[in-house]
Structure formats: C-alpha cells, structure tokens
Amino acid sequence: MPEGTASRSLRMRFDRATKKAWELPTRPSNEQLLELYALYKQATEGDCEGKARGGLKERAKWKAWNKISGTSESDAMQSYCELVDSLME
Numbered sequence: 712m713p714e715g716t717a718s719r720s721l722r723m724r725f726d727r728a729t730k731k732a733w734e735l736p737t738r739p740s741n742e743q744l745l746e747l748y749a750l751y752k753q754a755t756e757g758d759c760e761g762k763a764r765g766g767l768k769e770r771a772k773w774k775a776w777n778k779i780s781g782t783s784e785s786d787a788m789q790s791y792c793e794l795v796d797s798l799m800e
Contacts (some may be wrong), residue, residue: 717754717785725754725788728795737797741771746794748774754787 717725733745739747749772752759758780763773779787 714780721785721788721792724792728792732795733800735795739798742752742795743798745771745775747791748772749779749796750787750791752776753782754791755786757784762798 729751753776759773759777763777764769782790
C-alpha cells in the first residue's frame with residue numbers, strides 16, 4: 712500500500728470517530744478542538760496551503776493545521792481516532 716493511503720479499516724475507524732466527535736460527553740478545550748480540526752483537515756485534505764487569513768479563530772485553525780503539515784493521511788487519521796477516543800472517556 713503506498714504511503715499516504717489509509718487502510719480500509721482505518722478509514723472506517725476514522726469515519727466513526729468523526730461522528731463520535733459530535734457526541735463527546737464534555738466540550739473539548741480550545742487546544743483539543745484545534746488539534747481535532749488540524750488532524751481532520753490533514754487526514755482529509757493533506758498539507759495546509761496558502762497564508763493565514765481572517766480573524767483570530769481562522770488564524771489559530773490555520774496555524775494548528777500548518778504545524779502538522781507533512782503528516783501522512785494514515786498518521787493523521789490514527790491520531791484523530793486516538794484523540795477522540797481519549798475525549799470519550
């Protein structure tokens with residue numbers, strides 16, 4: 712399997728985690744929300760491109776995503792799943 716191609720089972724786990732993220736028992740911290748956002752974007756769109764734009768919220772999201780540029784799709788999905796699982800506890 713080529714690098715950057717997530718396995719079918721990982722994709723299914725990631726899909727379940729994205730649904731679970733909306734049903735977390737408590738609201739994650741802003742840092743956790745930014746991490747979830749960045750990992751999701753990296754897993755679904757790849758590396759962050761362009762420049763930070765918009766207000767503080769948009770810039771913070773861009774920075775969080777840009778910080779993990781270069782992370783493979785599989786690694787981003789895996790980290791996202793682990794973070795959601797840890798927030799479910």
